[in-house]
Amino acid sequence: MVGATPLYSLKKFHVSTKLNIQAWCSVKNGTVSCNGKKIVSTDNEQTFSEFAKQIYKEQQWEYPKFYKMDRLSKLTFMTAEILLNEVTISSEEKEQLAVVFSNKSASLDTDRNYQNSINSIENFYPSPAVFVYTLPNIGMGEVCIRHKIQGENAFFVFDDFNPLFLKQYAESLAQNNKATQVLCGWTEIDEKGYKSFLYLASPNGTLPHTEETITKLYTQS
Amino acid sequence: MSKPVYIQEASLVTPLGFSIAANILALENEKSGIEEQHGTDILDTPFYAAMIVSKKIDAAFEKLGDPSKYMKLEKMLLLSVAETLEKSNLQLSEKTALIIATTKGSIDVLDPDISFPEERAYLPVLGKKIQSFFGFKQEPIVVSNACVSGILAVAVAKRLIQNNIHENAVVVAGDLVSKFTVTGFNTFQALSDGPCKPYSKFRNGISIGEAAASVVVSSEKKKNTFVQVIGDGSCNDANHISGPSRTGEGLLKSVQSAMREAEVSTNDIDLISAHGTATIYNDEMEAIAFNRAQLQDVPLHSLKGYYGHTLGAAGLLEAIIGFEAMNQNKLFTSLGYDESGTSKPLNIIQKTEKKTVNTFLKTASGFGGSNAAVLFKKVSCEH
Numbered sequence: 001m002v003g004a005t006p007l008y009s010l011k012k013f014h015v016s017t018k019l020n021i022q023a024w025c026s027v028k029n030g031t032v033s034c035n036g037k038k039i040v041s042t043d044n045e046q047t048f049s050e051f052a053k054q055i056y057k058e059q060q061w062e063y064p065k066f067y068k069m070d071r072l073s074k075l076t077f078m079t080a081e082i083l084l085n086e087v088t089i090s091s092e093e094k095e096q097l098a099v100v101f102s103n104k105s106a107s108l109d110t111d112r113n114y115q116n117s118i119n120s121i122e123n124f125y126p127s128p129a130v131f132v133y134t135l136p137n138i139g140m141g142e143v144c145i146r147h148k149i150q151g152e153n154a155f156f157v158f159d160d161f162n163p164l165f166l167k168q169y170a171e172s173l174a175q176n177n178k179a180t181q182v183l184c185g186w187t188e189i190d191e192k193g194y195k196s197f198l199y200l201a202s203p204n205g206t207l208p209h210t211e212e213t214i215t216k217l218y219t220q221s
Numbered sequence: 222m223s224k225p226v227y228i229q230e231a232s233l234v235t236p237l238g239f240s241i242a243a244n245i246l247a248l249e250n251e252k253s254g255i256e257e258q259h260g261t262d263i264l265d266t267p268f269y270a271a272m273i274v275s276k277k278i279d280a281a282f283e284k285l286g287d288p289s290k291y292m293k294l295e296k297m298l299l300l301s302v303a304e305t306l307e308k309s310n311l312q313l314s315e316k317t318a319l320i321i322a323t324t325k326g327s328i329d330v331l332d333p334d335i336s337f338p339e340e341r342a343y344l345p346v347l348g349k350k351i352q353s354f355f356g357f358k359q360e361p362i363v364v365s366n367a368c369v370s371g372i373l374a375v376a377v378a379k380r381l382i383q384n385n386i387h388e389n390a391v392v393v394a395g396d397l398v399s400k401f402t403v404t405g406f407n408t409f410q411a412l413s414d415g416p417c418k419p420y421s422k423f424r425n426g427i428s429i430g431e432a433a434a435s436v437v438v439s440s441e442k443k444k445n446t447f448v449q450v451i452g453d454g455s456c457n458d459a460n461h462i463s464g465p466s467r468t469g470e471g472l473l474k475s476v477q478s479a480m481r482e483a484e485v486s487t488n489d490i491d492l493i494s495a496h497g498t499a500t501i502y503n504d505e506m507e508a509i510a511f512n513r514a515q516l517q518d519v520p521l522h523s524l525k526g527y528y529g530h531t532l533g534a535a536g537l538l539e540a541i542i543g544f545e546a547m548n549q550n551k552l553f554t555s556l557g558y559d560e561s562g563t564s565k566p567l568n569i570i571q572k573t574e575k576k577t578v579n580t581f582l583k584t585a586s587g588f589g590g591s592n593a594a595v596l597f598k599k600v601s602c603e604h
Contacts, residue, residue: 099457106344106365111328111331111342111401115331115332115401119333121265126404126408128409131409132409132462132463134405135324135365135367136365136366137588138367138462138588138589141462141589144458144590145459145460145462150457150458150474152455153366153455154364154377157344157363157364158360159349159360168381168386169380172383172384173380175383175384177482178454178478
């Protein structure tokens with residue numbers, strides 16, 4: 001079984017497979033909430049981009065790359081940033097953190113922008129800076145870059161928020177020794193509006209990681 | 222000890238044929254599906270891509286339904302799933318998952334010249350089409366994780382089955398050559414000026430391809446089952462959203478995670494079906510990662526020289542060819558390779574030959590810093 005082999009094949013994570021919800025954060029309609037408390041509430045007259053800019057300044061992130069991101073990545077980044085700043089998590093833990101995000105519209109918000117740039121020969125202006133964001137997992141990549149997260153990654157698409165799947169998939173990662181903590185959630189933006197809800201599933205949490213609790217937190221957010 | 226998970230049946234819809242046998246024959250003859258495309262409405266200049274003639278898809282689709290009612294990708298996915306279901310005789314139950322892997326789905330519907338409703342661009346709509354066509358009982362799970370989608374979907378199926386959430390899953394992966402993706406990669410100056418040349422000193426970019434592929438993943442080992450899924454990993458580089466990591470960190474971690482789970486050592490692996498897109502940076506990154514994993518001596522190919530880069534389909538399509546490599550104990554040539562073009566050595570397969578293949582590693586990497594690795598093992602069957 002183990003022959004001339006590097007040491008890593010003998011190394012296993014020491015894990016507690018039991019996941020609880022440690023913290024959660026949501027962004028929708030000009031409001032940011034974290035662990036049930038509203039931390040920012042603006043008038044809902046602002047466009048998403050104006051709102052994102054306001055949050056960025058207020059939170060003093062000093063991460064100019066934020067301005068280059070598309071709307072889905074900004075939404076994903078903002079929510080993850082606020083959540084991960086709220087919890088105590090070491091850089092070692094972050095390195096092994098798994099990330100499981102989902103939404104309904106994938107990257108169609110930016111896909112439409114890109115499509116407009118290639119629709120006619122007379123007005124043909126495709127840009128690599130837009131094209132690169134035409135995948136739903138790019139925002140997840142932005143979060144990983146910011147926090148040096150090198151754990152398991154997966155992006156799923158469902159018709160609606162799917163708490164049961166998030167719970168099952170996060171648990172499968174924990175049970176298969178792929179992660180001890182999982183950053184999970186929903187991050188959706190389309191013509192109709194935006195909503196994100198992320199939570200950290202961890203052995204350090206106190207709320208039960210059940211479909212019922214996830215649904216409750218999502219609905220209250 | 223985790224519950225064993227197997228691959229039961231597979232099928233392919235590619236420019237090289239609509240059966241696995243036709244695809245293998247083409248590979249044995251080193252026939253590529255990549256051709257110079259001109260006079261298309263995709264780009265006003267000629268480009269190289271591996272495309273499936275729409276008429277061929279429509280002709281094959283007649284047995285399933287009216288071709289005019291479905292978009293091209295929908296027909297490819299439906300054809301593939303229909304064949305896989307027919308071969309496997311799978312009874313769709315409450316415990317059967319439908320997992321769909323795609324990067325862009327029917328993105329061509331955004332084009333103003335296409336008459337289908339725009340909602341067909343939504344991946345859950347695509348998923349529901351497949352679900353209702355065959356009568357799957359569960360809502361489809363769509364994996365859209367850039368170019369690792371196809372192989373990651375196999376890992377997702379395995380994990381859900383191992384944790385008793387499902388008993389089996391139909392995993393189907395597909396993507397199109399579209400104006401959207403071709404112009405996009407063109408703006409990155411990532412398109413090759415001839416058929417792509419993975420790992421070659423003379424490589425200069427990708428050729429895009431289109432394909433659909435599907436498998437049944439199951440906890441049940443049937444009489445003719447010969448592939449077990451033994452380990453997986455999918456780790457992020459945390460380096461750059463479009464540029465491969467210079468250290469191959471995420472790919473290395475993915476491979477290590479799969480090997481650790483499978484409890485295999487480097488000299489147990491008989492074949493690596495790598496990503497090998499033929500961009501300068503991707504192939505170099507892979508060479509670094511495989512050297513760091515001490516896998517540089519394992520026979521390795523990229524199948525992009527035959528199929529082009531089929532995006533979300535690539536990982537599953539190429540894994541299915543790997544299953545045939547195990548079945549026939551054969552190493553297929555890495556088409557397009559000539560002189561080494563990576564700073565670290567790799568054992569690129571240069572001649573199709575018979576060789577025992579018991580354990581096989583499939584890897585993929587993509588935008589967003591994504592990487593995935595899945596290990597498969599041959600198990601005895603009663604042929």
